[in-house]
Amino acid sequence: xxxxxxxxxxxxxxxxxxxxxxxxxxxxxxxxxxxxxxxxxxxxxxxxxxxxxxxxxxxxxxxxxxxxxxxxxxxxxxxxxxxxxxxxxxxxxxxxxxxxxxxxxxxxxxxxxxxxxxxxxxxxxxxxxxxxxxxxxxxxxxxxxxxxxxxxxxxxxxxxxxxxxxxxxxxxxxxxxxxxxxxxxxxxxxxxxxxxx
Amino acid sequence: xxxxxxxxxxxxxxxxxxxxxxxxxxxxxxxxxxxxxxxxxxxxxxxxxxxxxxxxxxxxxxxxxxxxxxxxxxxxxxxxxxxxxxxxxxxxxxxxxxxxxxxxxxxxxxxxxxxxxxxxxxxxxxxxxxxxxxxxxxxxxxxxxxxxxxxxxxxxxxxxxxxxxxxxxxxxxxxxxx
Numbered sequence: 001x002x003x004x005x006x007x008x009x010x011x012x013x014x015x016x017x018x019x020x021x022x023x024x025x026x027x028x029x030x031x032x033x034x035x036x037x038x039x040x041x042x043x044x045x046x047x048x049x050x051x052x053x054x055x056x057x058x059x060x061x062x063x064x065x066x067x068x069x070x071x072x073x074x075x076x077x078x079x080x081x082x083x084x085x086x087x088x089x090x091x092x093x094x095x096x097x098x099x100x101x102x103x104x105x106x107x108x109x110x111x112x113x114x115x116x117x118x119x120x121x122x123x124x125x126x127x128x129x130x131x132x133x134x135x136x137x138x139x140x141x142x143x144x145x146x147x148x149x150x151x152x153x154x155x156x157x158x159x160x161x162x163x164x165x166x167x168x169x170x171x172x173x174x175x176x177x178x179x180x181x182x183x184x185x186x187x188x189x190x191x192x193x194x195x196x197x
Numbered sequence: 198x199x200x201x202x203x204x205x206x207x208x209x210x211x212x213x214x215x216x217x218x219x220x221x222x223x224x225x226x227x228x229x230x231x232x233x234x235x236x237x238x239x240x241x242x243x244x245x246x247x248x249x250x251x252x253x254x255x256x257x258x259x260x261x262x263x264x265x266x267x268x269x270x271x272x273x274x275x276x277x278x279x280x281x282x283x284x285x286x287x288x289x290x291x292x293x294x295x296x297x298x299x300x301x302x303x304x305x306x307x308x309x310x311x312x313x314x315x316x317x318x319x320x321x322x323x324x325x326x327x328x329x330x331x332x333x334x335x336x337x338x339x340x341x342x343x344x345x346x347x348x349x350x351x352x353x354x355x356x357x358x359x360x361x362x363x364x365x366x367x368x369x370x371x372x373x374x375x
Contacts, residue, residue, distance in 0.1 A: 087366075090364075090366065091366070094366065094369040097369035098369060101369075101370075147348055150344065151341070151344040151345060151348070154331060154343070155337035155338075155340035155341045155344065156337070160332040160333065161332065163331045163332055164328050164329070164372070165370070166331070167327060167328045167331035167332075167343065167344070167347050167372060168328050168370035168371050169369070169370055170344060170347060170348055170351075171324050171328070171347050171348060171350070171351030171354075171370075171371035171372060172366060172368070172369055172370060172371055173348075174347075174348030174349070174351045174352050175352060175354065175355035175365060175366045175371070176366060177352070178351075178352035178355045178356060178365075179355055179359070179365050179366060182356070182359070188352065188355070188356050189265065189266070189269065189352040189353060189356060191269075191349070192268070192269035192272035192273060192349055193272070193273075193276075193345035193346065193348075193349060194345055194348025194349045194351075195345055195348075196348075
């Protein structure tokens with residue numbers, strides 16, 4: 001079931017194509033992306049973090065990306081129809097599962113899971129969404145951001161079990177990209193190595 | 198929707214089941230990164246051969262898709278082989294006939310649905326294998342390679358599932374042991 005982002009109507013996401021391009025351009029810089037999603041690094045100067053603390057911080061970064069994907073599907077769903085809507089609902093549910101899995105993992109590591117941003121914050125960051133084509137384009141961008149987050153995270157995670165969990169989620173988010181590309185009439189598997197770029 | 202018991206039975210009847218049960222968790226069962234790497238190269242080389250052998254039995258978009266996937270699996274095999282050689286290892290020999298790829302001969306004689314189910318099984322096994330490798334590798338460079346390949350195998354899996362009329366992304370996580 002699609003639930004609206006708090007305080008946000010679909011039309012409120014609508015701004016300009018220039019905004020869309022600005023956001024899409026920002027997606028190319030992973031550091032900027034993570035910061036935009038609320039997942040930036042903490043300050044330095046404190047003792048070196050433990051492996052568990054490092055893992056929790058890495059997982060929190062991708063958790064913020066998942067929160068953004070959830071907000072995006074929620075915002076975009078009212079503009080979708082037919083098979084695209086059915087799939088967006090399915091993907092939204094799966095992103096919620098990912099967020100739940102990551103939140104539990106962060107807690108198990110002794111950390112505090114990042115919370116989603118407010119609807120207003122997402123509204124400021126999201127591009128103009130006027131129709132299904134806008135939503136699919138933005139969904140591909142966001143899913144690629146999520147994939148890139150996982151690709152960058154995986155080699156840095158010290159827990160073998162968490163690496164396996166992340167790999168399983170990464171595969172699914174790459175599948176989302178593929179299906180969304182297909183919905184756009186594009187090559188669904190354009191590259192032999194999936195990096196989210 | 199994952200492979201159902203009925204579908205598994207159909208695949209088994211077509212001779213493809215050994216692909217699934219031949220070496221389950223093969224990558225996880227091996228003890229060193231070199232062994233895991235060699236097993237991954239073997240997996241990719243079998244996939245290259247399987248897609249190449251199956252493409253002429255298909256037509257239209259299916260055939261184009263299989264050729265495309267064959268090329269991508271070739272890239273995976275090359276990258277993994279390079280990683281293996283850089284560590285002093287030697288890639289396993291490539292299969293030279295369908296008989297060297299478990300279940301392939303029977304799948305090829307079964308027509309489009311059987312071939313596509315075989316491809317689903319092939320990709321599910323690949324994703325599960327890389328999921329295991331993500332657990333077992335320690336070298337960040339190998340983990341980075343696994344991360345880039347598992348996404349590609351997941352995409353192959355989604356596309357082939359869809360070609361079979363199945364839900365392309367049936368669950369929130371891939372690679373769980375079945």
